[in-house]
Amino acid sequence: MEEECTAFETAVLAACTQLLAPLGPIGRLVVALSGGRDSVVLLQALAACRARLAGPLVALHVDHALQAESGQWVEACRVRCETLEVSLSVVTLSGEPAPGESVEAWARTARYEAFARHLGPHDVVLTAHHEDDNAETFLLNALRGSGAAGLRGIAPSRALGRGWLCRPLLGIATKRLAQYAARRQLTWDEDPMNAALNFDRSYLRHQVVPTLRSHWPAWAQTLSRSARLQREGVLAIDRLADEILDAAGLSRTTQLSCEVLAAQAPEVRGAVLRRWIARAGFPTPMATHVERMLTCVLGARTDRVPVVIWKGVCVRRYAGILYLLPAPVRPASPFAIGWDPTRALQLPEGMLSARWTVGEGIRADLTGPGLSVRSRLGGERCQLPGRAQHHTLKHVLQDLQIPPWERPGLPLVYIGEQLAAVANLFVCADFLAQPGQAAWQPEWIPVSGALAP
Numbered sequence: 001m002e003e004e005c006t007a008f009e010t011a012v013l014a015a016c017t018q019l020l021a022p023l024g025p026i027g028r029l030v031v032a033l034s035g036g037r038d039s040v041v042l043l044q045a046l047a048a049c050r051a052r053l054a055g056p057l058v059a060l061h062v063d064h065a066l067q068a069e070s071g072q073w074v075e076a077c078r079v080r081c082e083t084l085e086v087s088l089s090v091v092t093l094s095g096e097p098a099p100g101e102s103v104e105a106w107a108r109t110a111r112y113e114a115f116a117r118h119l120g121p122h123d124v125v126l127t128a129h130h131e132d133d134n135a136e137t138f139l140l141n142a143l144r145g146s147g148a149a150g151l152r153g154i155a156p157s158r159a160l161g162r163g164w165l166c167r168p169l170l171g172i173a174t175k176r177l178a179q180y181a182a183r184r185q186l187t188w189d190e191d192p193m194n195a196a197l198n199f200d201r202s203y204l205r206h207q208v209v210p211t212l213r214s215h216w217p218a219w220a221q222t223l224s225r226s227a228r229l230q231r232e233g234v235l236a237i238d239r240l241a242d243e244i245l246d247a248a249g250l251s252r253t254t255q256l257s258c259e260v261l262a263a264q265a266p267e268v269r270g271a272v273l274r275r276w277i278a279r280a281g282f283p284t285p286m287a288t289h290v291e292r293m294l295t296c297v298l299g300a301r302t303d304r305v306p307v308v309i310w311k312g313v314c315v316r317r318y319a320g321i322l323y324l325l326p327a328p329v330r331p332a333s334p335f336a337i338g339w340d341p342t343r344a345l346q347l348p349e350g351m352l353s354a355r356w357t358v359g360e361g362i363r364a365d366l367t368g369p370g371l372s373v374r375s376r377l378g379g380e381r382c383q384l385p386g387r388a389q390h391h392t393l394k395h396v397l398q399d400l401q402i403p404p405w406e407r408p409g410l411p412l413v414y415i416g417e418q419l420a421a422v423a424n425l426f427v428c429a430d431f432l433a434q435p436g437q438a439a440w441q442p443e444w445i446p447v448s449g450a451l452a453p
Contacts, residue, residue, distance in 0.1 A: 153227030349409030
């Protein structure tokens with residue numbers, strides 16, 4: 001029995017070592033200890049091999065505060081870590097799912113955010129996802145209509161916060177974990193949510209998997225292999241997409257030329273879109289979103305401004321360019337605010353201030369009680385410097401190729417009832433300073449431009 005336990009521990013150590021080898025310097029190894037069987041097994045196995053680990057072994061428990069028993073689970077984790085002489089940190093979450101949000105999705109997102117906050121430079125958080133979890137993920141994503149990116153299963157490792165996330169048990173079946181737990185006489189806590197059939201994964205695990213296992217005993221190993229093959233294919237096409245983006249000078253940018261995208265083979269365009277979004281640091285769109293980008297956005301008429309929205313992000317097209325932006329929100333109410341240019345003014349869409357100059361911008365003598373900042377209402381007109389006629393503001397902004405979604409938030413500077421300037425784009429002719437005259441130039445810093453990762 002001891003030999004079998006040692007063999008299991010050696011297998012876990014080998015898997016862990018293999019995952020950590022490409023990551024460079026390693027800080028702490030942080031076991032994500034939920035208190036359930038799988039995480040208890042992972043902690044026990046690594047503690048038995050701690051002398052051969054790449055860094056000091058510690059544990060982290062995230063208390064979601066969703067169950068009345070969660071306090072007992074925290075205490076059980078403390079006792080276990082004290083027994084193993086492993087330092088334990090506990091993070092208690094205070095939020096809750098938004099109305100209509102999946103409890104599963106909220107808990108998972110909050111948990112990984114807690115992991116990321118906890119990690120120092122080069123730290124690695126280790127989770128206990130195993131082969132059966134990987135196969136379940138493959139099945140769930142297939143049932144949801146995922147493409148190759150979804151069918152690649154659970155990632156063995158990835159960057160997280162200032163460190164890394166690794167899953168050393170992905171190649172080990174749940175049966176082996178159960179055998180090790182029995183031989184080591186381990187105890188653990190069961191989260192009742194894991195047995196609730198109203199959650200997709202629990203339903204699959206308890207209602208579908210037993211039937212699969214009875215007919216295909218190696219179902220988890222087989223589907224995990226399929227996931228690995230999908231992952232290899234995705235990595236290959238991602239490399240191709242990266243080469244395309246790099247060649248176009250589009251590394252970590254929130255703009256993508258439609259011409260660059262349209263020049264690619266149809267089967268590659270979706271991969272280029274996904275890599276563009278991923279490299280900018282934003283949530284991965286579902287396959288249906290990518291299809292809509294290719295048909296409704298890329299394929300729309302040139303006079304249209306189409307949009308695709310997902311997870312607080314959107315892709316829009318204007319003047320042959322795709323823009324990655326915040327999802328649209330309810331427009332702010334119209335406003336008209338008196339303004340002293342010596343002080344910065346916070347507006348719904350950004351910060352407006354003045355830069356004092358000579359011979360550039362609005363004449364300095366045109367300040368005082370009559371100066372105000374207003375939102376666009378439509379129908380505004382102005383005369384640009386060097387132009388003989390007045391033009392509608394709409395046409396001026398079109399000529400400047402300002403995307404339509406940015407126009408409503410632009411601050412309009414008025415002197416009396418006349419439009420004097422629009423943000424930092426231009427000053428109207430009647431208010432423009434002459435050479436040598438004291439002047440000030442509006443400075444505009446929007447807060448809702450391209451998303452920042």
